[in-house]
Amino acid sequence: MTTNQIEILVYGAEQICASCVNLPSSMDTYEWLEAAxxxxxxxxPFKVEYIDIFNPPADDEKRTFAQRVVEEDMFYPVVVIEGKVVGEGNPRLKTIYAEMESRGYIPSA
Known part of the structure; x- marks a missing residue:
């Protein structure tokens, strides 16, 4: 079991992306992901943080990635674990869980 806390970032916006119609909002995805x-x-230990791509925090790394999501027309929400994109548009739990397990997290039975 890991003792290191990883940071899971969910980049999104209030408005659902044009290609993501019929999918949950970025905020809904963030809340669902944190609970799951x-x-x-x-x-x-882990931390899930929601970042509004149109109003990012002052943190340079987060602000730069938020700009990238907008400029590259990425499907949001975009889920990033420790700098690695693990989900875009409609993130898959299986992929996110696999990334966490590769970092020492032990799933419950």
Whole structure:
């Protein structure tokens, strides 16, 4: 079991992306993802942060990636774990879980 806390960033916007009609909003995805990860990896440290791509925080790295999402017309929400894009548009839990397991997280039975 890992003792390192990883940071999971969910980049999105209030408005659903044009190619993502009928999918949950970025904020809904963020909330769903945080709950799903907490159930899958109980009592293991992680942080999920939502970043509005049109109003990013002052942090240079997060601001730069938010601009990239907009400029490259990426499908959002975009899920990033420790700098690696693991989901875009409609992120898959299986992919996110696999990335966390590769970083030492142990799934619950």
């Amino acid at each position: 990860i907490a159930r899958k990896f109980p009592n293991q």
